[in-house]
Amino acid sequence: xxxxxxxxxxxxxxxxxxxxxxxxxxxxxxxxxxxxxxxxxxxxxxxxxxxxxxxxxxxxxxxxxxxxxxxxxxxxxxxxxxxxxxxxxxxxxxxxxxxxxxxxxxxxxxxxxxxxxxxxxxxxxxxxxxxxxxxxxxxxxxxxxxxxxxxxxxxxxxxxxxxxxxxxxxxxxxxxxxxxxxxxx
Amino acid sequence: xxxxxxxxxxxxxxxxxxxxxxxxxxxxxxxxxxxxxxxxxxxxxxxxxxxxxxxxxxxxxxxxxxxxxxxxxxxxxxxxxxxxxxxxxxxxxxxxxxxxxxxxxxxxxxxxxxxxxxxxxxxxxxxxxxxxxxxxxxxxxxxxxxxxxxxxxxxxxxxxxxxxxxxxxxxxxxxxxxxxxxxxxxxxxxxxxx
Numbered sequence: 001x002x003x004x005x006x007x008x009x010x011x012x013x014x015x016x017x018x019x020x021x022x023x024x025x026x027x028x029x030x031x032x033x034x035x036x037x038x039x040x041x042x043x044x045x046x047x048x049x050x051x052x053x054x055x056x057x058x059x060x061x062x063x064x065x066x067x068x069x070x071x072x073x074x075x076x077x078x079x080x081x082x083x084x085x086x087x088x089x090x091x092x093x094x095x096x097x098x099x100x101x102x103x104x105x106x107x108x109x110x111x112x113x114x115x116x117x118x119x120x121x122x123x124x125x126x127x128x129x130x131x132x133x134x135x136x137x138x139x140x141x142x143x144x145x146x147x148x149x150x151x152x153x154x155x156x157x158x159x160x161x162x163x164x165x166x167x168x169x170x171x172x173x174x175x176x177x178x179x180x181x182x183x184x185x
Numbered sequence: 186x187x188x189x190x191x192x193x194x195x196x197x198x199x200x201x202x203x204x205x206x207x208x209x210x211x212x213x214x215x216x217x218x219x220x221x222x223x224x225x226x227x228x229x230x231x232x233x234x235x236x237x238x239x240x241x242x243x244x245x246x247x248x249x250x251x252x253x254x255x256x257x258x259x260x261x262x263x264x265x266x267x268x269x270x271x272x273x274x275x276x277x278x279x280x281x282x283x284x285x286x287x288x289x290x291x292x293x294x295x296x297x298x299x300x301x302x303x304x305x306x307x308x309x310x311x312x313x314x315x316x317x318x319x320x321x322x323x324x325x326x327x328x329x330x331x332x333x334x335x336x337x338x339x340x341x342x343x344x345x346x347x348x349x350x351x352x353x354x355x356x357x358x359x360x361x362x363x364x365x366x367x368x369x370x371x372x373x374x375x376x377x378x379x
Binding site: 012015016017020021024028029032033036046049050052053054055056057058059060062072075076079080083086122125126129130133148162176179180183 | 190191193194195197198199200201203204205206207210211213214215217218219221222223360361362363364365366367377
């Protein structure tokens with residue numbers, strides 16, 4: 001039977017480096033896309049991605065499997081991204097604001113020229129979806145990405161972002177509605 | 186129905202691309218993880234010989250110190266006894282002894298006690314003088330056992346005092362130690378650079 005994430009993390013904390021390799025292989029893709037789609041600038045996203053794993057490494061001896069490993073991982077990622085927004089002067093409000101329709105929320109501008117060629121209906125649909133994801137308010141995008149990339153439940157997302165489940169549910173509902181709308185054209 | 190819609194959305198989302206970190210990034214992170222894991226066994230390998238060496242050094246130091254103190258006490262105890270026997274056996278020496286006695290003999294008996302007392306009070310004085318400085322040092326050096334709240338209080342204190350560089354360093358260290366700790370909004374205003 002495959003060891004759980006929590007067992008791997010504990011084994012790594014006890015000095016077994018190969019356990020970390022397994023753990024990293026399991027989660028690197030999801031976390032990378034979570035950060036990349038939240039930050040959008042590849043260079044910065046890679047830097048943050050590395051910092052998140054460094055913090056996992058540094059905090060290994062303090063790890064206590066009270067929550068799922070993924071919840072812990074995404075909590076650290078959330079904190080690191082909040083720090084990033086703060087440093088960019090976007091303030092924590094951009095990630096902690098709960099009003100899904102507030103137009104005042106800062107939104108980094110979507111990069112020009114990223115839209116795929118509109119050669120087929122599918123491509124067009126995907127382009128609309130990508131744009132919709134980019135323009136979602138950060139709290140909604142974060143909740144959606146945590147669910148899709150981290151496989152986190154409502155409770156896990158609430159724990160990782162320091163919110164309550166109702167707020168997370170509402171963020172997801174708005175996010176999904178906007179993304180579906182984009183798919184339908 | 187809604188679930189099917191969700192599945193469709195999830196499927197379309199996955200079609201956006203499955204980007205992965207570069208091989209270089211993977212290598213850097215894995216190398217760091219191995220270095221960190223390697224640090225522990227090395228520490229364990231040295232832990233036993235180091236603690237044995239420390240125990241031996243400590244035992245020898247304590248034994249030598251006890252030996253030295255015992256011989257000092259014996260010397261002091263011997264001084265009045267010698268004075269007394271000199272008094273009995275060498276009456277001619279009486280005058281000579283009396284001349285030097287005010288400095289040595291009458292004071293000989295209480296001398297060790299007085300010496301010990303003055304040493305103790307000097308030690309205490311030194312300790313009391315050093316105590317505030319030591320306390321301040323302890324307050325400055327937050328350790329692994331300190332709670333996150335204590336760290337944040339110390340950072341807020343530094344911010345209030347205008348020691349932003351120190352506050353910044355401590356905040357960075359705090360983030361390393363407690364990466365998953367969410368700083369409450371009210372506290373965040375006190376510890377973040379304004």
